[in-house]
Amino acid sequence: MEINPTRRTVLRGAGRAGVLYTLIATGVFKTTAAIAAAWNKTAFDSKDTIGALKGIGANAAADSNDIILKAPTIAENGAVVPVDVVSNIPNTTSISILVEKNPFPLSAHFEFANGALPDVSVRLKFAQTSLVKAVVKADGKFYTVQKEVKVTVGGCGG
Amino acid sequence: MTDPMKIRAQMKGDVAEVRVLMSHPMETGQRKDAAGNAVPVHFIQNISIEVGGKVVVEGQTGTSVSRNPVFGFKVKGAKVGDKVAVNWIDNKGDKRTDEASIT
Amino acid sequence: MTKKILMVAMASPFLIAAMPVAADADYRAKAIAVIKKDFKPQGQATLDRLDEDGLQALCSRTGNKPPEYIAKRLEADQLAAVIYPSDSKLLGDWKAGEALAQSGRGFTWTDKPGLPVGGNCYNCHQISPKETSFGTVGPTLYQFGKLRGNSEEIQKYTYSRIYNSKGYNLCTEMPRFGHIGALKEQQIKDLVALLLDPESPVNK
Amino acid sequence: MKQRFIRALCAMLLISSALAQTPKKPAVKVPKSSSQAAPQAAEEKDAATLEFEKFRAEMEDSNPAELFEMKGEELWKAKRGPKNVSLAESCDLGQGVGKLEGAYVKMPRYFADADAVMDAERRIVWCMVEEQGFKFDDIEKKPFANASFTPDITNLVTYVAGQSRNMKIAVPLDDPKVRDAYETGKEIAAYRAGPYDFSCNTCHGSDGKRIRMQNLPNLGTPKGAISSVQGWPGYRMTDGVMLTHQWRMGDCFRQQRFPEPRYASDVVAYLLTYMTGNANGHVYKGPGIKR
Numbered sequence: 001m002e003i004n005p006t007r008r009t010v011l012r013g014a015g016r017a018g019v020l021y022t023l024i025a026t027g028v029f030k031t032t033a034a035i036a037a038a039w040n041k042t043a044f045d046s047k048d049t050i051g052a053l054k055g056i057g058a059n060a061a062a063d064s065n066d067i068i069l070k071a072p073t074i075a076e077n078g079a080v081v082p083v084d085v086v087s088n089i090p091n092t093t094s095i096s097i098l099v100e101k102n103p104f105p106l107s108a109h110f111e112f113a114n115g116a117l118p119d120v121s122v123r124l125k126f127a128q129t130s131l132v133k134a135v136v137k138a139d140g141k142f143y144t145v146q147k148e149v150k151v152t153v154g155g156c157g158g
Numbered sequence: 159m160t161d162p163m164k165i166r167a168q169m170k171g172d173v174a175e176v177r178v179l180m181s182h183p184m185e186t187g188q189r190k191d192a193a194g195n196a197v198p199v200h201f202i203q204n205i206s207i208e209v210g211g212k213v214v215v216e217g218q219t220g221t222s223v224s225r226n227p228v229f230g231f232k233v234k235g236a237k238v239g240d241k242v243a244v245n246w247i248d249n250k251g252d253k254r255t256d257e258a259s260i261t
Numbered sequence: 262m263t264k265k266i267l268m269v270a271m272a273s274p275f276l277i278a279a280m281p282v283a284a285d286a287d288y289r290a291k292a293i294a295v296i297k298k299d300f301k302p303q304g305q306a307t308l309d310r311l312d313e314d315g316l317q318a319l320c321s322r323t324g325n326k327p328p329e330y331i332a333k334r335l336e337a338d339q340l341a342a343v344i345y346p347s348d349s350k351l352l353g354d355w356k357a358g359e360a361l362a363q364s365g366r367g368f369t370w371t372d373k374p375g376l377p378v379g380g381n382c383y384n385c386h387q388i389s390p391k392e393t394s395f396g397t398v399g400p401t402l403y404q405f406g407k408l409r410g411n412s413e414e415i416q417k418y419t420y421s422r423i424y425n426s427k428g429y430n431l432c433t434e435m436p437r438f439g440h441i442g443a444l445k446e447q448q449i450k451d452l453v454a455l456l457l458d459p460e461s462p463v464n465k
Numbered sequence: 466m467k468q469r470f471i472r473a474l475c476a477m478l479l480i481s482s483a484l485a486q487t488p489k490k491p492a493v494k495v496p497k498s499s500s501q502a503a504p505q506a507a508e509e510k511d512a513a514t515l516e517f518e519k520f521r522a523e524m525e526d527s528n529p530a531e532l533f534e535m536k537g538e539e540l541w542k543a544k545r546g547p548k549n550v551s552l553a554e555s556c557d558l559g560q561g562v563g564k565l566e567g568a569y570v571k572m573p574r575y576f577a578d579a580d581a582v583m584d585a586e587r588r589i590v591w592c593m594v595e596e597q598g599f600k601f602d603d604i605e606k607k608p609f610a611n612a613s614f615t616p617d618i619t620n621l622v623t624y625v626a627g628q629s630r631n632m633k634i635a636v637p638l639d640d641p642k643v644r645d646a647y648e649t650g651k652e653i654a655a656y657r658a659g660p661y662d663f664s665c666n667t668c669h670g671s672d673g674k675r676i677r678m679q680n681l682p683n684l685g686t687p688k689g690a691i692s693s694v695q696g697w698p699g700y701r702m703t704d705g706v707m708l709t710h711q712w713r714m715g716d717c718f719r720q721q722r723f724p725e726p727r728y729a730s731d732v733v734a735y736l737l738t739y740m741t742g743n744a745n746g747h748v749y750k751g752p753g754i755k756r
Contacts, residue, residue: 225705292652
């Protein structure tokens with residue numbers, strides 16, 4: 001049931017959560033309540049991309065063409081923007097998605113184990129035209145790719 | 159009270175494609191209701207996907223995730239009939255688990 | 262204002278009686294009965310809004326194609342009711358006009374009564390090339406002044422066309438912004454400037 | 466910024482659209498005719514539309530509307546109301562009690578028990594009142610969804626509509642009562658009134674028009690009619706709410722500067738008969754997603 005030892009990096013600074021995590025990972029607990037303790041408040045509450053990246057342990061990330069980031073060039077509606085990320089980097093263990101111009105850029109963070117492919121699709125709110133950034137962790141190193149999404153008129157009546 | 163999720167899990171070749179629709183307001187805390195009162199922040203913070211009893215994906219989410227979230231994942235090594243369980247828990251401690259079988 | 266609408270309303274039944282009718286009278290009567298029965302007032306949108314004035318009735322029942330001789334007479338009536346500014350200065354501030362042209366607010370049951378209403382212009386017209394989100398219900402107004410100049414005559418024409426477009430085309434889809442009191446004198450002047458001022462992006 | 470997320474979201478959408486869609490080069494300096502700028506803008510629109518369409522399939526493939534269908538199914542099958550009966554065992558949508566397959570695409574239709582032409586939403590409300598014993602006034606108080614509330618009727622309509630997915634629209638226009646409703650609806654669509662002299666047809670009576678960037682279907686043509694029926698009930702991305710075709714009619718009247726049509730009334734049923742009838746023969750794709 002071990003998910004992935006590098007996960008602890010994510011939980012650095014959250015000691016109790018780390019313990020809980022270990023218990024979940026070893027199968028002692030398997031409740032959603034236990035998972036909740038592992039929400040990375042520092043990273044999600046960060047108001048800028050750099051802070052959010054630090055929060056997930058990514059002080060530096062190299063640009064990579066091996067990450068496929070699919071998002072519309074022009075979004076039909078900023079309230080629901082489909083974003084797909086696929087990592088072709090071997091040993092990818094996590095994918096984080098950030099919307100740079102949102103009040104809180106870190107939008108979602110996923111960890112993969114037991115056969116899950118590093119391939120996720122989500123739908124995100126965009127407060128305005130912004131870069132969307134995917135950050136991948138593989139073999140303990142971070143890689144990134146980004147794309148601009150333009151947000152179009154409408155959605156607010158008027 | 160929480161509403162059920164809609165889970166679709168299908169084998170495409172040797173990969174199981176899992177799509178999950180969740181019923182959740184994902185309130186940012188910045189929206190005002192019709193009366194002008196701020197609607198309190200209320201959003202899913204953690205999700206996990208289990209296939210055949212093993213956790214395959216664990217996710218953390220923030221307020222940027224759209225209302226009534228939609229997630230898609232792919233899992234190798236699963237087979238038709240395997241149970242898929244999806245869990246979420248939000249910032250108020252509300253939680254929900256739903257299951258489906260891979261078809 | 263109301264008086265003018267009434268005048269038209271009183272004048273037209275005679276005309277309507279004398280002309281060919283495109284719509285099926287029975288279904289039209291039924292439609293009106295259903296409309297009168299099935300609406301409720303909401304916010305500023307009161308039930309009197311459901312009453313047709315003569316011009317509206319004429320357009321509705323002829324599929325917006327009234328006989329020429331009737332249209333001409335009623336257009337003249339509409340145009341005769343245009344009130345021009347007393348100072349005969351018709352070019353306002355094109356920047357204020359641009360802001361007004363952008364706004365589509367006003368008169369719906371969710372709009373606060375009494376607030377200034379928007380010009381709704383971009384909803385239907387292309388105007389400044391800087392705004393590419395424009396409607397196509399009406400013709401493009403890009404280069405309106407460049408093509409026509411801004412002589413006193415053109416200014417007067419433009420003012421009256423915004424004030425009451427039905428003075429030129431009886432069943433046009435364009436609202437009678439000045440006639441119904443939606444847009445005030447200064448607002449219409451600002452829109453005239455948006456269309457005619459050589460400095461306006463419309464004419465650059 | 467944090468405090469103004471949603472307001473900023475709205476304002477920014479508007480502002481950035483202006484920026485995002487501004488042509489990189491200003492329009493030709495001295496065009497010979499004033500119409501030259503229009504095609505350029507049309508091309509921009511096409512690029513945007515193509516991009517929207519690329520992601521449409523994905524959006525439709527996993528549409529939150531399905532969540533509302535699920536709730537609607539539960540409500541349809543549950544014994545509810547003062548009479549404690551389920552709609553499944555009591556409600557006839559025109560195909561027999563409890564029969565849902567294809568019912569949505571065969572409405573509006575005439576129901577002798579109610580002596581009225583009814584669209585799906587109106588009929589389900591009728592069943593809730595007559596069969597289950599709910600009070601019409603209670604349903605009418607809050608008939609449509611908002612960001613914090615979805616009425617049962619919306620879920621029910623969404624479920625029922627889902628049971629006609631990928632079926633051909635077949636409003637029974639050969640029924641004289643339905644034909645009457647259709648012809649009356651056609652006249653309602655042509656009725657000009659209100660401060661702006663608007664009728665439905667002002668915006669929806671000719672081909673190829675748009676308000677700002679929104680295309681305006683011509684209700685009088687099969688192509689326009691189907692595009693105005695398609696996708697309703699629809700999940701509206703902006704507020705994340707599920708809205709019905711009845712809601713759409715009401716909001717059109719709002720923008721027409723008319724008063725509000727009464728809920729589940731003839732005027733809406735007749736208009737829907739006209740529009741949906743014009744779409745006969747086209748395939749209805751089920752509950753949709755709207756911007």
